[in-house]
Amino acid sequence: MKQEKFAIAGLQTRSRSEAIGFVLMVAFVAAAPLFIYPVLMMKILCFALFACAFNLLIGYVGLLSFGHALFFGWASYVSAYAAKVWGFTPELAIIAGTLAGAGLGLVAGLVAIRRQGIYFAMITLALAQMMYFFAVQAPFTGGEDGIQAVPRGKLFGLIDLADQTAMYVTVAAIFLGGFLLISRIIHSPFGEVLKAIRENEARAVSLGYKTERYKLLAFVLSAALAGTAGATKALILQLASLTDVHWSMSGEVVLMTLVGGLGTVFGPVVGAYVIIGMQNYLAQFGQWVTVIQGVIFVVCVLLFRRGIVGELAALLRIRL
């Protein structure tokens, strides 16, 4: 049985179309607050970064993590706690969150990469669920209440982030920085090895690569960036809650990446925009959101495996 591999539109080199796409994206991010409620747009940017981090694993290493909420959610707890209780400045709180994501990624990665494929997905899900229960019980997460009224603080002790514009610029900078970092990783020699592992792990092993180490490092990087996204979200919404560590959040990030296009550079960003936008638009139909998400999942898997950006790239015969 010949099997179609997971990522379809993988990148070999940094292309001109990608550069143009990046410029368009920057322009959109800069102009968005004029016509989109800024808090919503900031939330979208966080999820876009989260989805990009997730895509690094699924799209370029072929590992489907079903527990990425673990890193996103716990990083948001750590950053919220650091900002509120220890009085960290926002940049330090976000760094603390990122480190927490990386640390958890290292531990979870060591366990999870012992198995492949479906098992990997189930193990990451189970680990995330375990940490979810821990978050419910642990006193410092505030359990059901979460960590509330997190101060946005002063960036570098100077710029007051309670100011919506300052906050927006900060979030946009974090997102674009993260995005460029991921793009750099993908195009580096390290990224090439990852893609080799995705295509044929046995072959990569026979070529002398210690694939376990590469996979682990990719996992930690992905977890750390998911952590950055979660930490930033906690400061924007001034809240860290159980929603962010729940399995449905892990499912959502898979959905975003799938809708946008697995293994495409811009796919996760588009996917995050579509899914979060939809959730916001459908907020008054609250209970229908899960059903609609399920339908999108099914439709994507059956008919639309390349995702929005993947289809677009195939149509225009470019790499995105």
Next chain:
Amino acid sequence: MKRVIGFAAVALALSCGSVQAQWSDGVIKIGVMNDMSGTYADLSGPGSVLAARMAVEDFGAEKKGMKVEILGADHQNKPDVGSNVVRTWIDVDKVDVIVDVPTSSVALAVNEIVREKNKVFLISGAAASNLTGDKCSPNTVHWTYDTWSLANGTGNAIVKTGGKNWFFLTADYAFGHALERDTAAVVEKNGGKVVGKVRHPFPGTDFSSFLLQAQASKAQIIGLANAGSDTINSIKQASEFGIVKGGQNLAALLAFITDVHALGLPTAQGLIMTEAWYWDLNDNNREFAKKFAPQNKGVHPTMVHAGVYSAVMHYLKALEALKSDADGKAVVEKMKSIPTEDKLFGKGEIRADGRHIHPMYLFEVKKPAESKGAWDYYKLRATIPANEAFRPLKDGGCPLVKS
């Protein structure tokens, strides 16, 4: 609000500064936010929107030239969904007051946003007593009940009627711990004893193991410091394991009439619980229920619905006196300065910490034979007078009280 200049086109800016008529943007917007589809949908949900609408009608807002609009939203019991809705309501839709909000976690999040944006927050559904304690806000009124009043009502009454030895079955998260702590304090103050406790995972499905531990403790009373489906399942399984038949009694520390309805009288009979309002308590309540139930799929009003009605009524009264809804703090100030009075909660007051003061009632669930039909579920065992029903002002640690 002054800080959004950066986004000229954002609708936010519209509400600031401009000269306004009596009501900001010409209409009083009431946002009823609660659980429209989940565990708490029956005890709050669409019924609370209905209660708010009835309050506006009964107040006669239209005749008084007040244009009132009611919005409803589902917070799905998630604080981030809730704060998202409230931010958008206030910034974009110009909502003036947020009402109901069961689920303490969401209420605590909304409490902060409303304070920051200087609007009004009328809580009916949420239980956390720190909303009028260390988290109290000059923009918030906590109307119906709280964990302290439930613990106090139930704990007090049971110990006085001889239930001295307690065992707690506690949901293992902040809310469960708080409920257990408050009740244990009351039990011990009244000369009772806590002989043991066990913490069950939240949310739980199988309580048999914990119930067996409770049974082995030989305690007279098993206090259920949990809520929602956890409480329902513990009561069900307790009846399965013959715990009540074996001579032990269950005390639900947070339960609603809708929970009793879901359990059915054969399972729920004998259960003791505290509530702030019951539809069959007097003629006014019965009349309200008669009008309410047919519009709410037959579900009778709970204390949360009644609280929404009463709170909205008082809010409108304050607006009428103040002739403005722009400054949330001023509105709540006014609400505190005029005494409360309406047909459902009678006479009362709102304290400096935002706590609405009224009597609480201790009920026992009827035996199937005693009930005359659907929703005839409670026997009144005691009335806790208003001055004893709530936590004394000085014990809450609310910063507003000192000044």
Next chain:
Amino acid sequence: MIEIFGIPSQALFGQLLLGLINGSFYALLSLGLAVIFGLLNIINFTHGAQYMMGAFAAFFLLNYLGLNYWLALIVAPAIVAATGAIIERLFLRHLYHLDHLYGLLLTFGLALIIQGLFRNQFGSSGIPYPIPEALRGGQNLGFMFLPNYRAWVIVLSLTVCIATWFVIERTRLGAYLRAATENPTLVRAFGINVPRMITLTYAFGVGLAALAGVMAAPIYSVNPLMGADLIIVVFAVVVIGGMGSIMGAIVTGFMLGIVEGLTKVFFPEASNTVIFVIMVIVLLIRPAGLFGRTA
């Protein structure tokens, strides 16, 4: 009275028995997953939703058709199995030539749809389902009061598990099934309709989940989200056992039920995480699981 770690041994027996009851559900569910995985190579994320559908089917049968528990025990799994067959024909069939992970994503999406629809219709507070007349009450075993219904759960679950094991490992039908897993082309050459066999296998696995749902209905009340969290625990059970053998799935299910039951006595705070902790330990020591073959 003899005490073990400060707990009277009699109380301990009671807890072991309760653990065995919960283990019954784990065993049935992980068995269904193992059967489906064995032939289709798909991890059925819809399993939790199908468990819930089993409970709802029993509820509908009782309230709209007046069919009692005993009939529901057969009819409800059959109905849910039929919906399973439709799912296999309509959706899963198109994914066999793709990466297995697509099967996981598709069934996850289906689970969201099914659970969402039931939640919209029935809310999430749960609907009571009465314990059948004949199984009310209980036995005083001296060390504990055992409700008759719970005893029935253990007996029925063990019977179904062993019967399934027997069919798959010891009969000709089972031999075809196992052969089709290894080499479908060869089995087709013997004149066996492999696609139909796949459909029926999926339906059977789903039916096991639904049966567990019917059994759970009187104890846990019928709730649209009853399977949502459970499926993750069952996944962990599956990882611990390894997908190697049918017996492995059964034994692991019961065993972990007991371990969880003991945790509820000695360290109740950890009772919902203990299975995940065991999973981590097993993965570190035996990555293929307790009964798994290394691929």
